[in-house]
Amino acid sequence: MSRRIPFLILGAGPTGLSAAARLAECGAGEHLLVEKSDRVGGLAASFRDARGFTWDIGGHVLFSHYPVFDALVNSLFAPGAMLEHTRSAWARIGAHWVPYPVQRNLRHLPRGTAWACVDGLQRERENRSAPPDRFDAWAVRAFGRELADLFMLPYNRKVWAWPLERMGVDWIADRVAGVDLEKIREDLALERDDTGWGPNRTFRFPRSGGTGAIWERLAARAGRDRIRLNALPEKLDTDRRVLRLAGGGEVPYDHVLSTLPLPSLCALLLPSPPDSVRRLAAGLEYNTVHVVGIGLRGRPPEFLRGRSWMYFPGDECPFYRVTVFSNYSPENVPEGPYWSLLTETSASIHRPVDAEALPRAVMRGCMATGLLGEADEAVSTWTWTAGHAYPIPAADRDRRLEEIFAHLERRGVQSRGRFGAWRYEVGNQDHSAMQGREWADRMVNGGQERVYRGAAGA
Numbered sequence: 108m109s110r111r112i113p114f115l116i117l118g119a120g121p122t123g124l125s126a127a128a129r130l131a132e133c134g135a136g137e138h139l140l141v142e143k144s145d146r147v148g149g150l151a152a153s154f155r156d157a158r159g160f161t162w163d164i165g166g167h168v169l170f171s172h173y174p175v176f177d178a179l180v181n182s183l184f185a186p187g188a189m190l191e192h193t194r195s196a197w198a199r200i201g202a203h204w205v206p207y208p209v210q211r212n213l214r215h216l217p218r219g220t221a222w223a224c225v226d227g228l229q230r231e232r233e234n235r236s237a238p239p240d241r242f243d244a245w246a247v248r249a250f251g252r253e254l255a256d257l258f259m260l261p262y263n264r265k266v267w268a269w270p271l272e273r274m275g276v277d278w279i280a281d282r283v284a285g286v287d288l289e290k291i292r293e294d295l296a297l298e299r300d301d302t303g304w305g306p307n308r309t310f311r312f313p314r315s316g317g318t319g320a321i322w323e324r325l326a327a328r329a330g331r332d333r334i335r336l337n338a339l340p341e342k343l344d345t346d347r348r349v350l351r352l353a354g355g356g357e358v359p360y361d362h363v364l365s366t367l368p369l370p371s372l373c374a375l376l377l378p379s380p381p382d383s384v385r386r387l388a389a390g391l392e393y394n395t396v397h398v399v400g401i402g403l404r405g406r407p408p409e410f411l412r413g414r415s416w417m418y419f420p421g422d423e424c425p426f427y428r429v430t431v432f433s434n435y436s437p438e439n440v441p442e443g444p445y446w447s448l449l450t451e452t453s454a455s456i457h458r459p460v461d462a463e464a465l466p467r468a469v470m471r472g473c474m475a476t477g478l479l480g481e482a483d484e485a486v487s488t489w490t491w492t493a494g495h496a497y498p499i500p501a502a503d504r505d506r507r508l509e510e511i512f513a514h515l516e517r518r519g520v521q522s523r524g525r526f527g528a529w530r531y532e533v534g535n536q537d538h539s540a541m542q543g544r545e546w547a548d549r550m551v552n553g554g555q556e557r558v559y560r561g562a563a564g565a
């Protein structure tokens with residue numbers, strides 16, 4: 108058995124790395140990160156393929172709700188090593204490209220359709236019944252029947268791959284742009300665009316190494332020798348405070364942070380949680396995202412040259428989103444005339460996807476939506492499946508989480524991060540990093556944790 112570690116962290120993604128870096132910064136005592144994969148960064152890791160294209164696990168962009176997180180990122184990069192971008196996001200509705208957010212740029216739809224959307228919004232404004240507590244009904248109330256049917260419902264069905272009537276509405280605040288009907292009318296009449304909404308209207312991206320470069324740098328700060336890669340936890344004995352590793356080896360600890368998906372953590376615990384808690388954790392809902400990256404020789408078509416990403420609600424393609432990844436950094440592609448598209452396709456028990464056949468379906472989808480033409484030459488195809496990709500904000504989620512967290516707290520275990528806290532609304536990189544940091548602060552000086560419970564902003 109190795110010597111006792113004051114702070115044990117399971118998982119070396121953004122949450123675990125931020126916790127470790129904060130502990131190191133506070134001089135809190137020794138920590139150890141145990142990571143099952145062969146690299147740090149978790150879902151925010153990046154990869155370089157054999158042809159020299161860099162890929163993320165889906166289009167990651169960095170934006171932040173927290174000045175401390177900004178300061179952390181700034182401290183990791185020399186000036187110029189982080190590129191700044193203004194979002195250029197679009198939705199493809201039928202054969203039309205509409206700037207995001209769609210509800211604020213209706214003028215890009217045929218006139219009749221656009222004004223029908225406005226009429227739908229007006230009808231809902233006059234609706235005096237109680238506000239809906241399920242996402243599908245909420246979308247109709249917020250956007251009107253026409254716009255909901257045109258974009259909100261088909262797009263969300265595609266991205267979540269989950270029945271929308273089982274999703275709650277508490278997560279929506281800064282994830283879906285609201286509606287100002289007077290302004291929409293005015294913009295439509297005056298043919299004006301309104302594309303500046305949202306926390307990600309500008310975003311940053313590392314010049315080199317993809318999104319994963321952020322977390323590689325933070326790993327260096329947390330101490331490379333304090334990270335054990337390719338190490339699979341087998342049991343977390345919370346009576347003895349000992350982690351048992353697959354293949355032998357035990358790590359005694361004082362405090363433990365888990366960033367694993369909650370059901371995986373529950374399966375590790377010894378003594379095993381009561382059946383009721385295990386069932387609650389097993390019933391937490393999530394989807395899977397299949398990422399297909401296409402590396403291309405040549406130059407992107409004119410209309411894609413300034414674009415960041417595009418949403419696809421339609422059935423003509425399997426993906427829900429495509430990022431023009433070469434636009435994020437010239438170093439995302441090999442030297443020479445190359446460009447790249449990064450596609451994301453969701454799957455779940457409700458929307459199965461044939462992963463093997465997907466790359467071909469993605470190519471067909473790119474042709475059907477005009478992203479690629481016959482003359483485009485794909486020289487590389489990169490695939491990755493994120494088994495746990497989006498934690499679904501199901502209507503009964505918070506009730507489940509309350510009971511699970513109460514049990515974990517009694518066992519001296521904190522679970523944080525995208526799938527450790529299971530709250531989509533605080534599941535981005537900035538939120539996850541803040542959850543890790545707040546945990547470290549609590550361990551070191553009794554600070555209060557707010558973010559993992561859903562406090563999205565500073």
Ligand SMILES: Cc1cc2nc3c(=O)[nH]c(=O)nc-3n(C[C@H](O)[C@H](O)[C@H](O)COP(=O)(O)OP(=O)(O)OC[C@H]3O[C@@H](n4cnc5c(N)ncnc54)[C@H](O)[C@@H]3O)c2cc1C
Nearest residue numbers: 118120121122143149150151165167168524525534535536
């Ligand atoms: C498709 C997609 C697009 C996204 N886009 C954005 C974006 O644009 N902007 C943004 O800010 N965020 C984005 N995110 C979210 C971002 O990836 C997460 O915020 C972040 O990765 C969460 O960090 P984490 O440490 O909580 O979890 P993870 O990144 O999941 O890290 C958990 C770590 O635990 C390890 N682990 C799991 N099980 C075990 C085990 N049993 N034993 C040991 N280790 C284990 C994993 O290998 C992983 O390294 C996106 C996510 C996805 C899936």
